[in-house]
Amino acid sequence: MSAVLAEPVTSAASALAARLAGITVEVRGQGRASAGGLPLGAGVVWRADGLILTNAHVATGAVSVVLPDRRVLPARLAARDVEHDLAALVVEATGLSAAEIGDSDALRVGELVLAVGNPLGVVRALSAGLVHATGRRFIQADLRLAPGNSGGPLADARGRVVGLNAMIVGGLALAVPSRAGCRFAREWLGR
């Protein structure tokens, strides 16, 4: 028997992984000391004109951003919301591949989710899992994350970003819902 479903599932997953890697940045500290070290975390290209969203706990000071095309750009910390663990970074760039934003409120328990980030310094690594629970302040995912995933995208099976990975609690991945990200981008930036 041939792999009727496994083959298309596998190729769809790898296509999605490549798409997500194309909207995920590395967030690094500025200065020579941090240039060779581990990334502080990850970020999501929210808009093509250089707006990048990450976690507030990742962007605590001056940072630089490594784009998917390997360009390293200094980033301005435009806004920070510690309560929702969100931060907005702006880089001087246009025509970036931006994330397609999904609706975190429409997530169903059991649906597949993918995360991309820089766990322990491995750049743009993929993790796959599923939605563990909904209806809480954070999306809970049955998904293996590690330090360095923070600020990176959590996406549904269509590749739409539904959250920003923020922490690991009891083996579960907790992500800031995309709704909170959209509200933050609107309120803090007036965009």
Add this chain to the structure above:
Amino acid sequence: MDALLSLSNDLAGAVERAAPAVVAVHARRRLPSTGIHWRPGIVVTAEHTVRTSEDITVTMADGRSLPAELAGRDPGTDLAVLRVADAGSVVATPGDDAALKVGHMVLALGYGPRASWGVISALGPRWRSWRGGDIDRLVRLDLILYPGFSGGPLVDAAGRVVGLNTSALARETRLALPVTMVARVADELLRKGHVSRGYLGLGMQPVRLPEPLRAQLGLGDGGLIVVMVEPSGPAAHGGVLLGDVLVALDGEPVGELDDVQARLGSDRVGTEIRAVVLRGGVRTELRIRVGEQPRRRG
């Protein structure tokens, strides 16, 4: 539709189909465990999560909190059964655990609902838990059982219940009890409140038999030497003496204690078993009426 999206929808659909029969069981301090609404008014859960027999409540999937009464428990298999009045008619749909294969994608569910995703990592034959229960089949899981998941259902990709998850039967290993076994034990618990096991009242140790004796009597490799006979126990009544070597039960050779336990299921309680012992090198046939293992309250 994209295959990954179809799979994602199938998994979410499986959770939605199974979730209405997944309940929270409040029978210990702090963290509730999970239970399965098995038949109308009957909830099964993991025995080790039931730490009290009074003031147990169950939170149904629709949010109603209902009082529950402990109908029976079996520490050996880690199964407990609760009676819940007015629980409604939405119950679990059992699947076919005989069809499980290593590599099958499965979901473990906790009350809420909460979901955990993984695969069947190994299947094995009948085994005995360290708690002394006979488990029909080893079903080892490669997934995380999050806090409160014990007692919840293991479901297949179609949302059918193929097992009951527990973290208490093996260290560092996540297991599921096969659903057909859950059904059988639950029935026995509802009938009697406990699972009975056959009992001979003997202490025995494996011994090798000398070759000439084996050849002469047509025996297997070894037998079990009797080192303790409980006074007035079933075996004592049947005539077993200290120093006898048990070599067969019901015509089947016995060389290990497990061979004996395997012949003492609950169906044998009260029935006669044919025993063959060697006494002074002479083959002797005895009949023992199987007793019921005394229960330890825990």
